[in-house]
Amino acid sequence: MEMLKQRILQDGRALSGDVLLVDSFLNNQVDVKLMQAVGEAFARRFANAGVTRVATVESSGIAPAAMTALAMDVPLVILKKSASRILQDDILQTEVFSFTKNAPYQLTLKKRFVQPGDRVLLIDDFLANGEAAFGCIRLLEGAGAGIAGVGAVIAKAFQPGMRKLREAGYRVEALAPVKSMAEGKIEFE
Amino acid sequence: MEMLKQRILQDGRALSGDVLLVDSFLNNQVDVKLMQAVGEAFARRFANAGVTRVATVESSGIAPAAMTALAMDVPLVILKKSASRILQDDILQTEVFSFTKNAPYQLTLKKRFVQPGDRVLLIDDFLANGEAAFGCIRLLEGAGAGIAGVGAVIAKAFQPGMRKLREAGYRVEALAPVKSMAEGKIEFE
Numbered sequence: 001m002e003m004l005k006q007r008i009l010q011d012g013r014a015l016s017g018d019v020l021l022v023d024s025f026l027n028n029q030v031d032v033k034l035m036q037a038v039g040e041a042f043a044r045r046f047a048n049a050g051v052t053r054v055a056t057v058e059s060s061g062i063a064p065a066a067m068t069a070l071a072m073d074v075p076l077v078i079l080k081k082s083a084s085r086i087l088q089d090d091i092l093q094t095e096v097f098s099f100t101k102n103a104p105y106q107l108t109l110k111k112r113f114v115q116p117g118d119r120v121l122l123i124d125d126f127l128a129n130g131e132a133a134f135g136c137i138r139l140l141e142g143a144g145a146g147i148a149g150v151g152a153v154i155a156k157a158f159q160p161g162m163r164k165l166r167e168a169g170y171r172v173e174a175l176a177p178v179k180s181m182a183e184g185k186i187e188f189e
Numbered sequence: 190m191e192m193l194k195q196r197i198l199q200d201g202r203a204l205s206g207d208v209l210l211v212d213s214f215l216n217n218q219v220d221v222k223l224m225q226a227v228g229e230a231f232a233r234r235f236a237n238a239g240v241t242r243v244a245t246v247e248s249s250g251i252a253p254a255a256m257t258a259l260a261m262d263v264p265l266v267i268l269k270k271s272a273s274r275i276l277q278d279d280i281l282q283t284e285v286f287s288f289t290k291n292a293p294y295q296l297t298l299k300k301r302f303v304q305p306g307d308r309v310l311l312i313d314d315f316l317a318n319g320e321a322a323f324g325c326i327r328l329l330e331g332a333g334a335g336i337a338g339v340g341a342v343i344a345k346a347f348q349p350g351m352r353k354l355r356e357a358g359y360r361v362e363a364l365a366p367v368k369s370m371a372e373g374k375i376e377f378e
Contacts (some may be wrong), residue, residue, distance in 0.1 A: 030265040030266075063265070066255055070222070070224075159280060
């Protein structure tokens, strides 16, 4: 997605070989028009995938995932990084390791929001090691849903997540697949 | 907002005198078309307020706030409930007590995303005690911004937040102001 790549080159900051800061348009401040275009791009790429629901993990995935769900006219399901204090029944949970925070967290899904027969498109802001994506897939498949695909706004293609997901048979679309990064320098595939 | 009130009556669940569960269309599963209508409703109500930015707190506020920012054609700024591990400079922080979780958390704002002269519209899913709203206002005003208003998708008007914000001089708009709740029964103002 050319508009997104140009924005990353213009406003993203490669802090090291694996930290890409995009907090001025994706994480902390959100360019909602760009997110709308991101949502429309995912909707085009997965137009024939039979998607019945979009899912994402709180919180940076919510804006692009909401715009994708809007463009596809399906509900959005948000997986939480901690269990709710209200109503503990009906919850599926799995441990995911966050490399960003260097700590595990409990990823949770209220299973009544996905049904057997659903085909879920998983959208997230970043795909790196694939830990969060595989955690989501475990929960969604555990609830009986099928995975229509995984859409990453930005994929660090030099980290193993994208390859591992594809090896496991999942379709992955990255709007901005980063081939390599060094301080101050970003190259796309 | 009539469509929202009808949806709350249809799908919301009053679990007690103060817990309103709206996880099937607002918190966990999100009806993005409804959120688009919510965003347009806020945009109409604050059309003449000179809004330059929408702000919200992660994560349940993000979907309605993103749709509001889209309808108003301004950026969205997301305040986080914990400090980022990457780049600790440039951060304003304040302690907020969560009655839902019965514990305090650190609300943080990257101050470069609001400027003196900005007029910020604060959007959140719920307004109850006003703790989160006043925390956001402290940080946004601390960064030099003005507050154009506070928009709550649902306000528990029987709790003190809305009154306290208005007494402090802030404009508050609630799309669904709940006058009273009891198990199984919801009344709007």
